Amino acid sequence: MKIILKDGTEKEFENGKNVYEIAKSLSQRLAKEAVGGKFNGKIVELFTPINENGKLEILTFDDEDGKKIYWHTSSHIMAQAIKRLYKDVKLTIGPAIDNGFYYDFDVDEPFTVDDFSKIEEEMNKIIKEDLKLERFVLPREEAIKFMDEKGEPYKVELIKDLPEDAVISFYRQGEFTDLCAGPHLPSTGMVKSIKLLSVAGAYWRGDEHNKMLQRIYGISFPKKSMLDEYLNMLEEAKKRDHRKLGKELDLFSIHNEGPGFPFFHPKGMVIRNILEDFWRKEHAKRGYLEIKTPIILNEELWHRSGHWDHYKENMYFTKIDGEDYAIKPMNCPGALLVYNSTMHSYRDLPLRLCELGLVHRHELSGALHGLMRVRSFTQDDAHLFMTPDQVESEILGVIKLIDYFYKIFGFDYFVELSTRPENSIGSDEDWELATNALIKAMEHIGLNYKVNEGDGAFYGPKIDFHLKDSIGRTWQCGTIQLDFQMPERFNCEYVGQDGEKHRPVMLHRVVFGSIERFIAILTENFAGAFPTWLAPVQVKILPISDKHLAYAQNIQQRLLENDIRVELDDRNEKIGYKIREAQMQKIPYMLILGDKEVESGNVSVRSRKEGDLGSKSIQEFLSSILEEIKNKSL
């Protein structure tokens, strides 16, 4: 057979050679590191024989798919260890994830981290035993009987739910056998360095109505040094946590008096205001008109919009003069009232109404997370009203706008398309039309996306833009939602070219998502060292002694006149002390002023990134920092 290798070279092998043998013929080292293969795009095991021509990639731990194989086997080792130590535990599922693996167990007594060392010890024994993983297949009835006899009801349920034509495979390692599609490492001995990381509850099949299982997370590596490096990386990432930095840099606080209701401090407000100014400018350029709608509106409005039926659980209510009112969880009904307050011609469309709208939503207490998930936040919202034939170009416009914004901050993002959820309004035709319009727009500019089945808003499908935090968790920020329902419910109209009344299509969208969440993402991505255009304090003036105060004040004035955010450290402290503090506050530039500077009329510049930059004229410093701010340099 002919095999095309990863580097494109073609080689002839005897039929039936397995991945390991092929790897070995290429290099001893590759054979040693190989964990599996990818044959014609399909993941295969190390000892899978290859019988036909095709493309073969030898997978090692360095490949994403290789890691998955490695971690999947690691999760089986954990399950085996737990089965040995705790007799009554019932197995459920145990996949590899992006960073390691987990296994969910049904157990009466919950695990705690104190159990970890015992479990790890048993896992290391299993690794040492170097048990072979053997795959075998059973017909459905026998498979069910097999797991039933083993006393594994969850496995029986899993098998029963497999499609008719599914191959039901098992993997056996020593006394332990698990239902599993694979693929796996050939033996437990290939896993070297293993560590259990955390334990948490998780609902069976992710449904909160089901029983809560015990989930143990772990990770493993082929080398001890890689494990140490990973744990070290996690420690470093914790230092970038926006909750920690928010406190250290005095950006915001959250108090017991208002869980999930953040307070913004002066320095946090600087960032907020810059983001909002930038946002207003960019939206004005693109033909958006800004509005502001009330936070409290009559409950009847929310019945009309459908929020009462589909979003009530997340809403706060109040009473005014004996009447029921609701605190808005979304801005759309307000924008619809604005739209309906005047007549519209087709000539006015598309009408792009934007609003920095403060919304309140009741999130579950366990879901709150710093500024990332709160109960009150400002959405940088907009509602676009358009004729049906404007839909695609409007969607495109918003996609480009979001891409433009995220690129300025240097963010990588990924996109998900969320389709119709169970509890939703509108006809199937409208949903299909709306979903197709979103797909068409994304395909038009070649945007890669993942489909998230059934995760749309109750009124329409959406495209979500996700950003990563410091430890790789992803958060939804931008979103574009197409809506045929609200205009219908609110009886929105425009007069067409034909003189008849028509229904507009509506697009909901946010770019930042929520200002609060976006600031959290910014903080974590920059580790608190905001680029100069965003930094709450851009320049700190550090006089050597109070002899130089007058000159320092003079320089401060020059900078203030040029709209630079500047602070003067006039305390009676040594220069090293002041520098240290400014550095820890991650201030982009320090100006050190002593006798030399007073005499020459210059400033001595120290950059947070590069340290001492030497003496410059004030003009020279000003023009370079102003240029940096103007360009929004990162």
Place this chain on the structure above:
RNA sequence: GCUGGCAUAGCUCAGUCGGUAGAGCAGUUGAUUCGUAAUCAACAGGUCAAGGGUUCAAGUCCCUUUGCCAGCUCCA
């Protein structure tokens, strides 16, 4: 909301077997007038998250509540 863990000074954290709270940093005051990441000294700072219970005695043991952390669920 659920599962598990945690809560001591503004911050970071000690506090042994239950015997009556301590450090560093920050703050205040004084001295020092200094050249690129911490000058010295003194002072002040606490209903040990809140409430209840056990005990001669509770920061420490038990219960309840609140908040926080990780995950699940949910979501901008």
